[in-house]
Amino acid sequence: MPLDTEFSVTVMGLGYIGLPTAAVIARTGAMVTGVDVTPAVVETINSGRVHIEEVDLDGLVSGVVARGNLKASLTVAAADVFVIAVPTPFTDAHQPDITFVLDAARAVARVLKTGDTVILESTSPVGTTEKVRDLIAELRPDLTMPGRNRPGEQADIAIAYCPERVLPGRILVELIDNDRVIGGITPRCARKALAFYRRFVRGACVTTTARAAEMTKLTENAFRDVNIAFANELSLVADTLGVDVWEVIRLANRHPRVNILSPGPGVGGHCIAVDPWFLVAADPANTPLIRTAREVNDGKTDHVIARATAMVEAQPPGQPVACLGLAFKANIDDFRESPALKVAQALAERFGPRIHIVEPYATTLPPAIAATGAVLTDIDTALETCAAMVVLVDHDIFRSVPLDERRGKTVLDTRGLWPDQA
Incomplete structure (x- = not known):
């Protein structure tokens, strides 16, 4: 893959998904800025070290930081593509909390320019990508939003959803080899996001709508949960008997x-x-x-x-x-x-x-x-x-x-x- 130092990416969130994703993208030669709210995380990464345990991540981060392709920051940098990979917890009442996603979208909105792509990777309730679009539209009325443009009018930015589906301990391998589901607010958004993932993903990249991609991610994990529940319930019966x-x-x-x-x-x-x-x-x-x-x-x-x-x-x-x-x-x-x-x-x-x-x-x-x-x-x-x-x-x-x-x-x-x- 040819190196492309003119291509810039900002990754919002440098946790278990954001940091490996940023490092893998930086390895292609792109200029990547990783943004995190924790000063100690930013300092650690900029020194070429890592704050999480993942196979081969320390060597990769050390290399891309040394080459100048990855840097960490507390503030958002302008870029061609923005990847949001922040936590999405739930409340005590088991209601999803997308506060971090919307905070990241607010920060990104300030530096967006025509031609940029915003991709949400955080596991999110169905409809969250549209909420990101609507928030950016509110903050940046000067930009035409996808799905809100008039017939024949081209949107100024692309917005898409593409969930990670990696296994801890194999993240660097699976970020590249696993298939990806890419959902766009519009088909054009999906195509722009597809072009981005094709820079570093060897697995199949399948495009769909943002809502379908959001539900796909939730479905994958709910499927696993239901099957594990069967095994756990079976273990309770076995204890009784x-x-x-x-x-x-x-x-x-x-x-x-x-x-x-x-x-x-x-x-x-x-x-x-x-x-x-x-x-x-x-x-x-x-x-x-x-x-x-x-x-x-x-x-x-x-x-x-x-x-x-x-x-x-x-x-x-x-x-x-x-x-x-x-x-x-x-x-x-x-x-x-x-x-x-x-x-x-x-x-x-x-x-x-x-x-x-x-x-x-x-x-x-x-x-x-x-x-x-x-x-x-x-x-x-x-x-x-x-x-x-x-x-x-x-x-x-x-x-x-x-x-x-x-x-x-x-x-x-x-x-x-x-x-x-x-």
Whole structure:
């Protein structure tokens, strides 16, 4: 791919998606400015370092920063393309909160010029891209907006939606290789966004409407959530009946048309644990299955807390108990919406210093857990000092512990990590 240093991109948000995206685009030779609201993040990136754990990201960022193709800033820079990759959380009432998206759109609106393209990547409720368009139209009446132009009149800017669909631990690979769904406010917007993604994506790029692309992303994560809920509900039934759920799933999956997922202590991450609520909020009357799946998966975390609490209480007074893992999935440092974190915090709040936490991707405990007096330790120390363990994350380092080092310990294994445990 030829280098294009005349082409400029501004990426709004330098988190788990924004920073890898900015670095991958910068590798093509484009001039990329990454914008974040946290000074420490900006300083870290401009020094060629990273603030998140992701395979090969540190080397890539170091290289593109050294070449001058990527810089971080607290303020928005003018560019040819603007990519918005900021968080979209939900409220306590499970309503989507697009405040960060709209704040980013306001910032972008100030520097837009004719010919620019604005692309929203944040997972968003259906209709959010149109809200971004309407906000920019309000702030920039001098620009003709797509979908608001008169027949025969060309819009001054293009606005589109293109959700990420990457797996933590493989983000740099999947940003390039995975297919992308690109939804435009108008077909012309979709084509302009398509041309942008073709600069760095090898996977198929399929164009559609903004609303269809928004719902596609929510559908993908709701599908996963519903299937995980089946596995988690099955694990509850197996507990009641005294059956090994892992064996049942292994045997059931020998059927040529059955593929049951693995249960766990709940569902975490910013996508699967959040996005289905956006569909429920949009149409509560027609989403009972999606809502129930969310409730099952959240309820599984409460079930694990109850079982782990009983296990700790059954130990001799003062005996330390290890919680293995805080991340929402294996081999990453992402704790967002992590059920493991919720279980560990509940135990730490009840038992304080008795709870020893092993998380190889953390150097300190989250403040709420640290305040309880819980201890951050390593797996070797935990194996030496703790007679009971709660397996919450299937990090590779935990998987490597042989039976000889675990024999005689009381174990609550929520991941099926140690099937040989007596």
